[in-house]
Amino acid sequence: MQPFTTLTGTAVPLPMANVDTDQILPKQFLKTVKRTGLEAGLFYDLRFDEAGGELADFILNRPAYRTAAILVGGDNFGCGSSREHAPWALLDFGIRCVIAPSFAEIFYQNCINNGLLPVELAAGEVERISEEAQASPNGFVVDLINTQVRCPSGTIFCFAIGDIHKQRLLKGLDLIGDTLQYASDIDQFESEQSW
Structure with missing residues (x-):
């Protein structure tokens, strides 16, 4: 997993509440265990028409947001079924970071476990970031080391994240990688057991 320290990039505003995992990635794209090729299905029903053509008015199809690294969402982002x-x-x-007023708990954990930083801020702060991303989408900074979101205007918002989650993201460790840090302790414990 790629470590997450500081991210500078384009922010895309998607101020919709209750965006569920089926909207993020519809069920027909769940037939693979590969982590690549899924971008084609991202927000599929919002991005494309029935014939598969792009819908020009959807935000991710606009030229300014095609390279977005930060998504600014609405309340209860990632609700619905557990869908890694x-x-x-x-x-x-x-997209390496999602900023929202709140997240579904399982989605939040799935983000952490895959190196995507979920940033929870007050609704008013998220709205201000979203408005700034609409006006000027480039130059946003998400700094996990200092737990800050810095807007191009210079406005700074501080966020909280549990220390265990922060350290795993900074080191680029999923749950298995985190466990393997203690491999020698595990080996020691097993060697002392009389099975």
């Missing part, structure tokens, strides 16, 4: 493919699709598109 949803953060995989966001990452495959190039």
Whole structure:
């Protein structure tokens, strides 16, 4: 997993509440265990028409947002079924951070476990970031080391994240990688057991 320290990039505003995992990645794209190729299905029903053509008015289809690295969402982002493919699709598109007033708990954990940083801020702060991203989408900075979101205007918002989650993201460790840090302790314990 790629470590997350500081991210500078384009922010795309998607101020919709209750965006569920089926909207993020519809069920027809869940037939793979590969983490690549899923960007084609990201927000599929919002991005494309029935014939598969792009819908010009959807924000991710606009030229200014095609390279977005930060998504600014609405309340209860990632609700619905537990679908690890949803953060995989966001990452495959190039999004490394989602900022929202709140997240579904399982989606939040799936993001952390895959190296995508979920940033929870007050609704008013998220709205200000979203408005700034609409006016000027480039030059946003998400600094996990200092737990800050810095807007191009110079406005800074501080966020909280649990230390365990922060350290895993900074080191680029999923749950298995985190466990393997203690491999020698595990080996020691097993060697002392009389099975």
